[in-house]
Each structure stands twice: as C-alpha cells, then as structure tokens.
Amino acid sequence: MFTDDADSDLRKLADDPQFPHRAAAQRAVRFRATGDVADLLAVQDDPHPCGMTDMIFALAAWKRPWLNWVPMPSEAIITLANDVGASRAKGEQVVATELGLSSAEPASAITACRRVIGPIAIGIAEFPPPDIxxxxxxGRYQVWRYDGEEPVPAVPAPSPxxxxxxxxxGGEPWASPLSGHAQAAPLGKLSLEDLLGMLAHLPGPPPTRRWQILATSTPTYWYRLMQPWICLGILHHRADEPxxxxxxREVLSDLALGVEDWVADSALFALVTAAYLDPAARDEVRGLVRTRLDAAVAANRLVTIEQSLATLMLLTPGCRRDDKAVATAAISRANPDGEGERPAPPKKRRFWQRG
Known part of the structure; x- marks a missing residue:
C-alpha cells in the first residue's frame, strides 16, 4: 500500500474522499510542508485513533530528525573517533594515545570516542562558562560526575x-516516537539501575549487519542512538504510577536539566514523546525543553547539542510562537544557507592529537 515516498503516499490518502482518516492525512501533509507541530499533534489527537492513524503519524515523521532518526553527533572528538574507526575498518594500523580539545565536550561524546578508539588520554584546554x-x-538522578576534567559514570555498570x-x-531506528515508545516496552521491565547504568557506561552495539556496516564509517552513531532508546524505556518504568x-517523570526531568550532555536531549526526547501520548504532560514538557534550549542559546560558547534542542523544541506539543522563534533562530545561525528544520552540524572545535 505504501511506497518509499511518504509525501506521495500522504497526498493520496488526503485526496481520497473515501479514506476514513482523510482529515488526519491532510494535517500530516501540512506538517510535511510547514513543520507546524500543531498539525502533527492533530494526527495524534485524531478522535478515532487506530493503527492507521499511527501509520499516518509515521509517514509524517519520515526522514525528520528526532521523529525518525537521532541527529548525528557533531563534536570534534566524535569526528576524530569516526576517522580512526573507519581507517581501522579498512585494515589500517592507526594508534592514538593522547589527544586534546580546545574546550570541553559532552561526557557521552568523550566516552563514545574511547569506546571506538580505546583507552586514550584526553586533555582539555578550558571549561568556558557556563561550565559544562x-x-x-x-536533582536526585544523575548519571555523570566529574573528577576534575574527567567525566566518570555516577552509576554502576549495567548487567549483561x-x-x-x-x-x-533498540538495535534499529524507530519509525516514529510513538512506535519507538511501544517497541521500548521491554526496556521498561529492567531495573532503573540497569537503565541509568547503560546511559553512562555506553555498552557496544549489537552484532548485526547494520552496525557492522556503520562501523566502517560512523562507529560512534550507535552510542548516540542508544541513549534515546533507553530514555524511551524509562518512560515505561513503573508505568502504574500517576x-x-x-x-x-522525576528521572527524565532530572536528566534533562542535568549536565550538558547527549543524555539531556535524549531525556527531553522521551519527555516530548510522553507529551504526545498524554495531554496533561504537555505544558510542563514544553517548559523543560525551552529551559534547556534557552540555556544553550544564552551560552557564550559552542553548545554541541543546541541544534538538536532547537529541533526538539519545534516538535514539542504546545510549541508557542516565541518558542519557535528562538528555535528557528538557533537553527538558522548554524545553517545560514537555509535547510528548514534540517540543521547542519555546528562548527567543530579544534583538537590536537599525538600518537
């Protein structure tokens, strides 16, 4: 019934007077054209929800950052790790023993780098304000602490x-946050200790063909993808609690406003998913996303997750005109040539390496 052209498929549904969810398809078409989250939310809030409305939502989400895929990491240390990993995949003997960053980058990015390269000494020239x-x-729940310059997991390692x-x-991307939430249900049966442990200890990828192929080009991407999956799992933790x-709610809110890290926008993604599912959560979630985005915009330095946060803001139920203005301006600064809601990676930091 459906092809690889989501826009064409949605137009056919929207133009079919016999299609029972024609109004939802029309709103999905408008969302694809304008990016107005109110149209996407109208699909989710269809008065007669069913598997077909979920499919319309997934078509609206197709190939959109956060709705269908996690933004690629853009840190300088990640660029280095991908280069080294790709070279090793080609059989080249690449050894790195020491590297330095001109300024601090997220703890998850540093850890992902070491997962790909191996043990490596990392020097950081400065921690410009606001201190990352x-x-x-x-809050009560945090997964990172710092020993001077060094990020250290603040939680025990997860079980095998x-x-x-x-x-x-979580071995594959999600079709939409809604389908991702459903698919993450088995993660919600794990202990909270295991879930938090995986966020900081970053276990390696599944031994599947997808990740074997990605290991030859972007081996760090698994570590960027896995954290949102875990946060979707946290949404299922003790689901009987109001x-x-x-x-x-407390765990994800604490992580969202914790240290500046991939964990923060991963937790916000899960909260945004909760807002689609529960109208009562929407006001608070919108405020949390805006708080984190405002902090990134106000920082007088590069914040590598700023564009990711701006994209999430535009997808947050209840996104207001002022929210959209702040988010759009942030994306435009990083993407002056204009690609709508598809932000280009921010300017990389300088790094040096020895070994």
Missing part, C-alpha cells in the same frame, strides 16, 4: 542481561 560540568538543576534487552529492542508523582 555543572547541571542546570541538581540488560545489554541484551537493549540490543533486541505521571505527576511518578519516578519516570
């Missing part, structure tokens, strides 16, 4: 059984 090591809000569940549930007083 300081959370926006100190938990990693196996992650590989089975959302306002739930552990899952």
């Amino acid at each position: 090591r300081v959370p926006l809000r100190s 059984a938990a990693i196996q569940v992650l590989h089975e549930a 959302w306002p007083t739930s552990t899952r």
Whole structure:
C-alpha cells in the first residue's frame, strides 16, 4: 500500500474522499510542508485513533530528525573517533594515545570516542562558562560526575542481561516516537539501575549487519542512538504510577536539566514523546525543553547539542510562537544557507592529537 515516498503516499490518502482518516492525512501533509507541530499533534489527537492513524503519524515523521532518526553527533572528538574507526575498518594500523580539545565536550561524546578508539588520554584546554560540568538543576538522578576534567559514570555498570534487552529492542531506528515508545516496552521491565547504568557506561552495539556496516564509517552513531532508546524505556518504568508523582517523570526531568550532555536531549526526547501520548504532560514538557534550549542559546560558547534542542523544541506539543522563534533562530545561525528544520552540524572545535 505504501511506497518509499511518504509525501506521495500522504497526498493520496488526503485526496481520497473515501479514506476514513482523510482529515488526519491532510494535517500530516501540512506538517510535511510547514513543520507546524500543531498539525502533527492533530494526527495524534485524531478522535478515532487506530493503527492507521499511527501509520499516518509515521509517514509524517519520515526522514525528520528526532521523529525518525537521532541527529548525528557533531563534536570534534566524535569526528576524530569516526576517522580512526573507519581507517581501522579498512585494515589500517592507526594508534592514538593522547589527544586534546580546545574546550570541553559532552561526557557521552568523550566516552563514545574511547569506546571506538580505546583507552586514550584526553586533555582539555578550558571549561568556558557556563561550565559544562555543572547541571542546570541538581536533582536526585544523575548519571555523570566529574573528577576534575574527567567525566566518570555516577552509576554502576549495567548487567549483561540488560545489554541484551537493549540490543533486541533498540538495535534499529524507530519509525516514529510513538512506535519507538511501544517497541521500548521491554526496556521498561529492567531495573532503573540497569537503565541509568547503560546511559553512562555506553555498552557496544549489537552484532548485526547494520552496525557492522556503520562501523566502517560512523562507529560512534550507535552510542548516540542508544541513549534515546533507553530514555524511551524509562518512560515505561513503573508505568502504574500517576505521571505527576511518578519516578519516570522525576528521572527524565532530572536528566534533562542535568549536565550538558547527549543524555539531556535524549531525556527531553522521551519527555516530548510522553507529551504526545498524554495531554496533561504537555505544558510542563514544553517548559523543560525551552529551559534547556534557552540555556544553550544564552551560552557564550559552542553548545554541541543546541541544534538538536532547537529541533526538539519545534516538535514539542504546545510549541508557542516565541518558542519557535528562538528555535528557528538557533537553527538558522548554524545553517545560514537555509535547510528548514534540517540543521547542519555546528562548527567543530579544534583538537590536537599525538600518537
């Protein structure tokens, strides 16, 4: 029934007077054209939801960052790790023993680099304000701490059984946040300790063909993708608890406003997914995304997750005109040639290496 052309498929549904969800398809077409989240939300809030409306939502999400794929990491240290990993995949003998960054980058990026390259000493020239090591809000749940310059997991390592569940549930991208949420249900059966442990210890990818191929070009991408999957799993943790007083809400909110890291926007992605599913969560989630984005925009330095946060803001239910203005301006600064909501990677930091 459907092809690889989501726009064409949606137009056919929207133009079919016999299609029972024609109005939802029309809103999906408008979302694809304008990016107005109100149209996407109207698909989710269809008065007669069913598997077909979920499919329309997925077609609307097709090939859109965060809706269908996690933005590629853009840190300088990740560029280096991908280069080294790709060279080794070609059989080249590349040894790196020491490298330095002109300024700090997220703890998850540094850890992902070491997962690909191996143990390596990393020197950081400066931690310009606002200090990347300081959370926006100190909460009960944090997965990173710093020993001077060095990021260190603040939680125990996960169990091998938990990693196996992650590989089975999160080995592929999601068609949409809604389908991703459903697919992440097995992760929600894990202990909170295992879920938080995987966020910081970054277990390696599944031994599947997809990740064998990506290992030859972008071996760090698994580590960027796995954290949102885990955060979707946290959305299932103790699902019987009422959302306002739930552990899952507290955990994700604390991580979202924790240290500047991939974990923060991964937690926000899960919260945005919760907002699509639960109208009562929408006001608070919109405020959390805006708080994190405002902090990134106000920083007088490069924030590598800023464009990711701006993209999430535009996809957040209840996104207001002022939210959209801030997010659009952030994307435009990084993408002056104009590619709509498809932000180009931010300017890379300088790095040096020895070895």
